[in-house]
Each structure stands twice: as structure tokens, then as C-alpha cells.
Amino acid sequence: MSDLDRRAAPPGKLPGSLAADPRLDRWLAFDAAGHVTVTPGKVELGQGILTALAQIVADELDVALVRVRLQAAATPDSPNEGVTSGSLSVQDSGMALRHAAAAARAIHLGVAAQRSGVPVEALRVADGAFVAPDGRQVGSYWAQAAAGLLDCEAPAEARPKPPAERRVAGTSVPRLDLPDKVFGAARFVHDLRLPGMLHARVVRPSARRARLVALQDGALPGDAVVARDGSFLAVLAEAEHDAERAADRLAARATWQAADTLPPAHALADWLRAAPGEHAVVAAQDAPAGAPARTLRATFHRPYVTHASVGTCCAVARWQAGALEVWTHSQGVYNLRADLAKALAMPEEAILVRHMEGAGCYGHNGADDVALDAALAARAAPGRPVRVLWSRAEELGWGPVSSAMLVDIEASLDAAGNISDWREEVISHGHSSRPGRGAMPTLLAVEYMDPPREIPNALNPPLASGGGAQRNAVPAYRMPRLHVGVKRLAGMPLRVSALRGLGAPANVFAIESVMDELAQMAGEDALDFRLRHLDDPRGRDVLAAAAQMCGWRGRAKREGFGLGLAYARYKNTGAYCAVAAEIEALDRVFCRRLWIAADVGEAINPDGVANQYEGGAIHGVSMALMEQVAFNARAVTSDDWETYPILRFSEVPAVETRLIARPDQPPLGAGEASLAPAIAAIANAIHDALGIRPRAMPFTPENLAAS
């Protein structure tokens, strides 16, 4: 194949993040030792993205995968790819790297052709070596590494390989990061040990936004020293255990002025409905349709839920000559840098932010917050690195949570059993208070520093960017008369932000429950009813696949068991997923089996995609059956694993995943596609088993009894 056969990007437009950062040497560098170093702005969150990016680059360059080295994102040298979120990394970073690597290959081949006199279209690349038709090697990336050939902007006409030519992308290569993790190697920011490093812990108040009014003097364990800025209180020590003990002692000596600020947990749904907010129309349509013959109305509720990563947030910071260095598991090193600069009133250029991996990240957790905590603590020990690790109580009690939501739906069938009308109102906080996006910093400690600053209310990203509360609020099905609205609450007593799926879990739970109920009202099979109202052929394919996998058509009723089906295309523009769930109703509901049908377009690493779908679905089972942030008037009370339980090994369902191969379609992110449909499939399975329509998450006996 000659390079002329390759596919060109649309004229003048660079793909993915390359459009914003088009210089090739920002993305790729060859060295004489035979390696290519890739410097994406997206970061590893446990999702396996670095492996997928390495595959894309190895494929386009025609080099062995072992030659590709991934450098973790850091300011100021990495491309600024914003935040690693929204299941967009393959689209943003992967497509940028594919184009950049194709461009780098063409540039290098052009130089080798010119020097050797061999026509460029006659050259082939064999593991980085440029080989003439007679077998002669006329150059290599490595031999030409020092020539500065990538010191230029990516040409728009670079042509990545056509799908059929790919050899590495599209295969399930083992994850590059996993060996370190099974051998216990130091890979996480938690494992960073710098010379002279101190350990610090933060002392949290008894209540949200409490003020520290008095701090009794007294001895502290070891050599511990206190770092204080207004009501932000931390303690540093040489030994980690001394820092922990000192924090406990300090907590007992602190007097806080606290007030009731949180909503009534026992009447959360009523509070959501009554709370002031801003209304917006998400979608409206008034097409010809039959007159409504039968109507159903239902309200669905999800409480606040949280990230519950197995590791707690951690960061290391060091002040030196007025400059700040931070090691962090943030999802966005530039965004964090921007908010650190605002919080600390210093120029961004004086801050270096380096990414290191953390425990699994499912959205905007406390990773950014702990970085400011570390910077504040480290002020007490200039020149020394200071490591702050959150306690489990901080992790579950002080990190941002995902909004509680209400979804009201009123839907009608015409006399022929077709959906004629669909009216839906979503009530929610905003779903993003991520750092680095506004004039004010959104890091936890700014509300406690002197002077305290209020963290701005969470926003909903526009629907074109996937939306927040309104994510997946618009049904994917054919609905002639449609109205979808959203109310965003004016304040956030509990700090809310993005968590896997954002509004999608509640919205898909609501929509897919109503679809089941409408099918029942129409006297039609739930699969047939969906297929009849769904025009998107890829959506129909995943639904049919999941139904086939679980034996939907031939299913037999088993006492105490139920089978349910649900479908969503993530964000209505992303990856497709249908899930069938089998539940068993005992003293409470257990999910026993899940069948997942997936379509992500081109799958760079099919096993990685399956891993993400499986993991997302199990996250969904946990959210559906057990998760709920508990709080009183002043603080979150579900701050350990007994009060915020998540799904365990003894309860995890068997999962079967089928990936529909579409190598010719653009790749779509896999990480968030399955969570919401898994929840909805469980709800429908509960109805199948018990005849109850779940209306409130989690599906506990208490909530089911009230449904």
C-alpha cells in the first residue's frame, strides 16, 4: 500500500486534540536507542488508556509495541488535553496520536526517500527501519531521530492506515501497566518517596463550612508541626504514623463553629422538588402523532452517591524558591494548575504539575482537592516534599458527590400502541464543579482558607458536550411529541460534581423503566416494543444481541428470579450498550447474571473495552442495589465501608460480554456506556420477579416497599 491510498482527514481540520496543539514534537519523539516516546495529555485512570494509545502509535509508525514509551502528562510540556473524562480519550487523544504518528511516518519516509533516491512509495517500514524494495535499509526513525523532523505542525493531509491495514490497534494486547500492579511495584503517587519527604494529614471540621475558632496548644507526637490557613488545618511529621496520631490529637483540641447546612436526608426527594433552581428546555418536538389513548406518570429518584475508590486521595507537594511542584492523580494537570494558581494567588508558570497514577478514578473525586491540601501543608516545610494522604473518612465524607436526582415522566400511547407523547422533567444539581474552568477555584480547601471563598455552584455542560443532569435525558426512541426539561438547583449544600455517567444513570433508569411499563400497557414484549420504536440500527443490534445472549425469547419464569432488559447509547452520541440482567429476590435483591452487548465502533483493544463494560456494569449493580450517601444536618455520615457499602466478591454477578465488531466506524469511549443500562435492566428484572416497579434507588427492601 502506498501512502497515497491512505485516508485523508477533512481538509484543514486536524483530528482530536491535535487541532488545539498541532506541533508534532509535543506528541511524539524518537530517540537513537530505538524508542518512541509518546506524550499524551490524557492520563491513566485505571481504564487502560495508555495501552490503547501505545497500540495506535505502534500501528501507524509500524514499530513494535515495546518500542513505545508513554510519558505521564505534566505541565508545561504535555499537550493540554483538558480533563481525562467523558469516555473521550480514544477520540481526543487517540485520534490526535493516530494522525500525528501517520504524519511523523510520512515526514521520516520522505527524508529517507530523498537521501536514498528510492521513491517514497517504494519504501516500507519494518519495526521502525525504512526498507527499499531490494531489502536495503535506507534509514530509520532512530537514525533520523536527531534531525528535528517533528519540529513542525501536523500537516492536515497526513493519512492514517485504512482499518484493514491495522495490525496492533484492534487486538487485545496485554495492558502495559498491569505487570507493575501484580508485582507490587511503586507505580501510584501513593508510592512516591522523595528524599526528605514529610507525611501530612488534614484535620477536617465537624461540619461542612465550619470555622476554626480555637486551637488548644499542646505537645504533638514526634516532631509534628502544624500548618494552618484560616480554618484549614494540617499536621506534618517525618513518620507517617506520627502524622496520623498528631492529626487525631489536634482534632481533639480544635473548636469549630458549625451550623446546619445540609438538606433533610429523610425527605430528600421533596427537598429536591421544592428547592429553587433554573429551568431549561433540553429537547422539544411536536410532530404529527396519534391521539394519546393511555397515559402513565411516574417519578424516579436517585440519592446522592459517591466515588468510593478503594484507594484514598493522595498528593505530594514541594515549595522551592517561590515555585510549587505537585505530584497528583488529577484527571487534568492543566486544570489543576489553573485552580492551584487561583487558590494560592500565584502565577500558573510558577507551578509544575505532574501526573502519577492513583487508585481507580470514576469522575471528579478528591484528587485535585488533596493537591491543594498538600500545597498548603507543604508551606510549613519549605524545600521539603510533603505527602498528604486522605483518610477513608475524608475520601467518603469530603470528596465531591454525584447529585441526587428526580425524574418525572408522563408518557402516552396512542390507540395503536405507539408512543405518542413523552414529557420529562429532570431535577438535579449541576454535574460538574471541576477545577480549572471558571474564575473561581473549586478545590475543597478554598472554603476553609483565610479568607474563605465559596466554591461556585456546579454546572451542567451543554448537551453538545454530553450534558450533565440532562445526559441521556432525551430518549433514544421515536417520540413524535416530546418535551424534556431540566431544573438545575441554585445551590449545593453537598459539593457535587461529575461521577461516571453524570445524569445518565438516573435518566436511563427512568426512561427504560417507563419503556418496559409502556410495553406492558401495550401488551407487547419489552424487546419488541423497544425495537419497534428504535430507528438506530446499531442500537437495534445491541438490543437484539443482549436478548439473544440471555435467551430472552425462550425464557421461562422461575420463582424468585426475574430477567430485565435495557438499552442506552451513552450521551446519545457515544458507545452503544444493551444489558440483560437476571436478579434473585431473597431477603433483598441480588443480581446473579449480566449479559452485555457492546458497540464502540473501532475497538482499539477489544479486551480492554470488555473490561470497561464489565467494570461499568458491576459499578451499576452496586449503585442500583446498595449505594446512598447518608448525612445529617451538618456532615456526611456514610464515611466508612460499613456505612457506604459497595458490591463484594460474594455478590458479584457472572458477566458475559459480546462486542460487535465495527472496525470501520470511529472509536467511541467504553468506560461509561454500561453503567446506566445495567441499573435499568436490574429495575426491569425486579418487576419481572416481584411485580413491583422500582421508583427509587437503591433498590433496597425499604425503597421497593415504598414503590
Place this chain on the structure above:
Amino acid sequence: MVAFTLNGAAVAVEVPDTTPLLHALRGPLGLSGPRFGCGAEQCGACVVLVDGVPAYGCTLGTGAVAGRHVTTVEGLGTEDAPHPLQRAFLEEQAGQCGFCLSGILVAAAALLAREPDPDEAAIRAALDPHLCRCGSHNRILRAVRRAAAEMASGRRAPEPGA
């Protein structure tokens, strides 16, 4: 000063007896495998083996392991000489973020040492104290079964598709 055997080697560490073993291992002893997750015996991220039995490093005082054998994930095997479980976890790609794996691997090793052919219920029960938030459970269960089969046959299990 507390003296014990760590991953087969004699060590002595200068910490008070009451310092949690996890801090001794991650601090002066320089390991990174055992991890802090909760500090309350609720998640299993810190689990190590003491005389072959899973123990929570986050609450166990270092003094309690004086004269005993402590095994961490680093002591199971290395990239060059992996434990069958480590090999099986890689073959099954049994992990996502990997933060929970150190504790799970040593707990699984203890299980296979006392029960070489556990059924699925026994594996689930042995791993139930361990939380995995990424949802890699089914891969982990498969990996433990694969390792058990490999250890039973005394040789490496064949590659899938080979």
C-alpha cells in the same frame, strides 16, 4: 526494634511496637505492594500474610510480627519468576486500576496453599474481605481458578488459543 522474616529475608525495623505493620512495610522497609485503603480492616488493600495467614497490615502492630514470617505481594514472585497467581492475573488481564490487587493476590495465595482446588464459592468467600471498585471481580475469579489448575498440573497452563 522489631525483628521478623520479610519475604524470606531477616529484617529488623526501628519502630515502636504499636506502629501499624503497614507503615513499617511502606516506610522504613521500603515496600509499595501493601496499600492503605481504610485503616479499619474493611477493604483488604493492606492485607499481608503472617505465617501464611492473611492479616490486616493497617491495624496490626508491628510488634505482633516479631519472630514471624511476613509475606507481601513482592514476596510471591517477580516478573522474572512470577507466582502462578501473578502469571494467571496477567493472562486473564485481571485488573483495572490495580490498587486492590496486592491484598487479593496474597489472600488468594493463602487460599490455594490451604485448599489447592477451591470451588468458586470458596474463592469468593476467601476474597470477600477485599473490595474492588473497578469491577474486575470475574476476571480475578477466573485468574485464581487458572492458577489453581496450573499449580495442580505442576506446569504452566496452555496459552488460550495456542
